[in-house]
Amino acid sequence: MVMLVRNRELNDALRSMRFVEDRFNRKFRYPWTFLNDEPFTQEFINYTTGMASGKVQYGLINKDQWSVPDHIDLHKVKKNMEKMVSKNVIYAGSMSYRHMCRYNSGFFYRHELLKNYDWYWRVEPGVEFFCDVDYDPFTYMRTHGKVYGFVMSMYEYLATIETLWDSTKEFVRQNPQYLAADNALDFFVDGKSPSKQGDTEIDGNYNLCHFWSNFEIASLNFWRSPAYSDYFNFLDAQGGFFYERWGDAPIHSLAAGLFLPKDKIHHFGDIGYRHLPYSRCPQDEKSHVSGRCYCSRQDHFDDDGYSCLPRWWKVAGQSEGAGPRPAE
Template identity: 25%
Template sequence: ISIKSKIGDLRLGYNHMCKFFAIMLPYHPLISSTFTFYLRLDYHSYLLGPPLTYDLFDHMQINQFQYAFLMVSTDELKFVRELWVLFQEFLNDSCIKPSSAVKKTQITAATGLYSQAVVFNNFEVSNGSLWRNEPRIHAWLRKVDNAQGIYMYRWGDAPIRTLAVTQFLDDNQVLKFRDIGYFHRREYTCSSRMHSCSIPSYHRLASHIVYREGCHPYSNPLCHYYQEKI
C-alpha cells in the first residue's frame, strides 16, 4: 500500500506517532519483556503537583487496575471519520455486543450517534500485556491497522484506545487519577488536593483550556464514569 498516495497533506510523522502509541508501543522490548506496567508522558507534558506520596505502579497492581488516565476530551469529527463504522463492523463480525461502558460513554443518548468522547492518553498508565495478549483487543488493533485509517483519515491513538478500554475492560479495571495536576500543550487540570496550580512559565502567554476535574467539556460522558482516585 502506498501510504504517501493516501494521506494527501497529512503529516506522515504524526501518523506514525499515532500508530506507535495506538498499536506498537506494547511491543517495545522494555515493555514486552521487562516491565509489567508503563507510564506514558509526552515530551511536552508536565506534572503540576503535588508531589506523589505513593507508587503509581504499586497502586495499579495492588488494586488490579489495568488502565488509568487523568483527563477526558472530545475528538473532532473529521479525525474519527469512519472509525465508529469500523468499530461497529468489528463487533458485528465478532458477534460481540456493545458493553455497558460503550453504551453510556461512546453513544450519545439523545441521538444514538458516536459521542467522540476520548481518554486523553498522552498520560496513561497501563499493563502492557493487555494490548498484546487480550485476544479481542489484539483483534481490534489488527482491524484498525489493516484499515489504514490512521494514515487516510488521521485517526488518533486516543479514540482507538478509548474504544478498546470502554469495550473490553471491566469498569473496575479502569481508574481516573484526580490527585495529579497535569499540563499538555495548552490543556491542563489541577490536582483535587490543590485549590489551584501553576502552569510552566514559558507557556503562560498562550491561551489555555482548563479541564475541570479532568473533563472537557464537563458534561463529557467519560468524565465521572470510572472510579476516581482523589
C-alpha cells in the same frame, strides 16, 4: 516510564523528566525507556541518563512499524491529506504524525525493551506535573484491579476519525466475544445503556469522547491481549491511520471502554498535569494547603465545556475525583 521522542526534543524531554523525577520518581527510581525512529545521539543519551534516578534504556523503532504498509494507496493518502489541509485540520499534512499515532496504537508495547514489563507510564516531551505523587500508582492499579488510568478526557476532532466508529462497530459485530459485560459504551454513545457480552451489534453515534492518551498509566498486557491485538490489526487493515488521521487516543479509549468492565478504568483525580494547551489542577483544599500541589485551581480543564470528565464521572458512578489517593 516510556517516552516516544526525537533527538531535537531533548530540552522538552528533560523538562518532562525533571517534573516526573521531582514529583514522583526520585522516591521510587523506576526505569525510563526512550523510543525513537532514528538512533539517539550521544548528547541525548548523556543528558537524559543524568536526569534519571533509575535505569535508562534507548530503543530504535523497527522501520516496518514506522512506514506506510503495502496495502495503503499512496495516491489516495495524498489526495485525502490535501483535502484535510484545505479544511485546516490539525496535523493534516503530517505523515510523521500519522506514523506516531499508528505506532502508539499498535506497536510500542511490542518493543523488545518493554517485553519484561507489565505496566507503563507514558510521558510526553514538554509536559508538567504540579503535584507530588507520594504513593506508587502502579501498585495502586494492580492491587485495585485497574487496567487503564488517565487524567484528562475530551472530544476528538471528527474530521480525523470519520470512519473509526463504523470500523469499531463492524469489529465488534464480527467479534462479540470481546465486548465486556458492564462496559463503558454509555461514555461514548449518548443515552445508551452498556451492551452486554454476546451482543453482535452496537448502535448509536459516537459522541467523540476519549481519554487523552498523552498521559497513561496502564497495563501493557491489555494491549498484548487477543482482543486488542485483533482490534488493532482490523483497524490497520482499514487504512484510517493514513487515509484519515486516526489518533491513538480514541483507539485506546474505545478499546478500554468496550473490552474492559468500566470499573477497571481509573481517573487519577489527584494528579495535576499540563499538556499544552490544557491543564488540570486538583480542586481539594488539602492538596494545596499541604504543599502537595502548586497550580492555579482556576486553570482547570475538567470544568471546560470541551471536557468529557463530567460524563465519565456519571458513567463510572463516581463523584468528582480531586484529592490524593492513599498510599496503599
